[in-house]
Amino acid sequence: MEAHIPTQTARAVKQVSYDFTGMSVLITGAGRGVGRSHVQAFAAAGADVVAADLRIEGGLEETAAGADGNVAALACDVSDATAVEQLVSATVDAYGKIDVLINNAGIIELYPVADMDEAVWDRVIDVNLKGTFLCCKAAARRMIEAGNGGRIINTGSGASFRGVPLLAHYVAAKHGVAGLSKTLAVELARTGSRSTTSARRR
């Protein structure tokens, strides 16, 4: 199948085309930005996509409507273990399996460590690191049970490799995401599934 890749992604991947026909892909933080681009690129390449974000209105609807392919939009707060379990179950119910998980949901708030409230630290860690863990856990279970070799892609950042002023919580979370991905990759190796972090060292 010759996939149509949306403009933003097309610029990045140039002339490469992909075929994900028959694959079930779950993408978090899909209401805008990078997550929306992932959804539209996978859908255009033939995947059955679940696009998740905090709420359906105000972004996710537009993500699904703008996709040239099969996209189900579901609300989920990735920092809520029950909601994540329901999201992954809904993905398997809809498409029979989960082949690819992209942990993209992320938040950022700017504070120097000396002025950072504990609540701000907790919020950023909860979404960027704990949310990634919860989604990995729920999806990895399904992938291991299915035995077909799934793929988990955790969104990192330049902040996965170095310190960034005003972003200690985000940097800690993204370093943690890199460590989580590496460990999960080792744990999943014998099952045929894989885990990796997507990030650019800049």
Ligand SMILES: NC(=O)c1ccc[n+]([C@@H]2O[C@H](COP(=O)([O-])OP(=O)(O)OC[C@H]3O[C@@H](n4cnc5c(N)ncnc54)[C@H](O)[C@@H]3O)[C@@H](O)[C@H]2O)c1
């Ligand atoms: N944009 C960049 O330059 C850049 C660079 C490096 C890494 N990243 C990473 O890429 C990912 C996406 O970045 P972006 O710029 O598109 O962000 P964005 O802020 O545009 O979009 C993030 C999405 O995540 C959603 N979200 C926030 N909290 C959530 C939660 N608890 N549960 C579910 N969804 C939630 C938001 O509603 C939003 O739709 C993030 O993980 C970010 O850290 C982005």
